Amino acid sequence: MSPWIYVASLSDYVAGRLHGEWIAADQNPEDIGAEVTAMLAASPEPYAEEWAIHDHDGFDGIEIHEYDSLETVAALAQLVTEHPPEVVGYLRGEGLEPEDIAEAIEDRFCGVHDSLADYACEWIDDVGDLPEVYRNYRWSIAQAMAHDWEVGGEYTTVRTSEGLAVLANV
Structure with a gap:
């Protein structure tokens, strides 16, 4: 599902009136802004100039706030369409801004695996x-390595709808 606001x-x-519009968030901020401007222009209120985001969908658990900038919304929408949303949400929860999330995914994301x-084993x-x-003990060695990585904090795992996302912590 595409992200919407x-x-x-x-x-x-x-x-006391509800006037607004669902807008696709996976487009550039200028296009989102143009749709916001058109929505305000269609308002029955003569001086409708201010707006807020009152709902969102398709961001899979990533919180979109009422006054997030259109640049932030568009960047997050782009990220969740290109990467597992749970990973984007986890990195957002670490306090990263969208441009830093993209860099962290490039640097740290090791893919989605069963465990x-x-x-x-792939490594x-x-x-x-x-x-x-x-070689006959590869799986046992992999299990020991995974245990050591987890205990040592070398990798973080994030449960996704597709499996377990692995992020390096180096």
């Missing part, structure tokens, strides 16, 4: 120099 005219709200041990396979004598 419901933008309401505050003049209408104060006058941290499955990621460790072992990618390294590719596990001695032949240990």
Whole structure:
């Protein structure tokens, strides 16, 4: 589902009327702004100029605040359409701004796996120099590595609808 915001005219709200519009958030801020301006122009209130975000959908748990800038909303919408929303929400919860979230995903995101041990198996396979004598024990080694990574804080995992997202903490 695409991310949407419901933008309401505050003049209408104060006058006891609900006047607003659902706007697709996965577009550039200027286009969102143009739709907000058109919504305000269609208001029955003569001086409708102020607006607020009263609802949102499709951001999968990421909180969109009443007065978030259209730049922030558009950036978050773009991120949740390109990456697991749960990962975007987790990084937003770390206090990161959208541009920092994009950078953190590029630097830290190791993909979605069934478990941290499955990621460790892939890591072992990618390294590719596990001695032949240990190849039969690859899964046990991966489980031990996953345990050490988790206890040592080297990786963070985030449950997503697709599996377990792995983020490096380096």
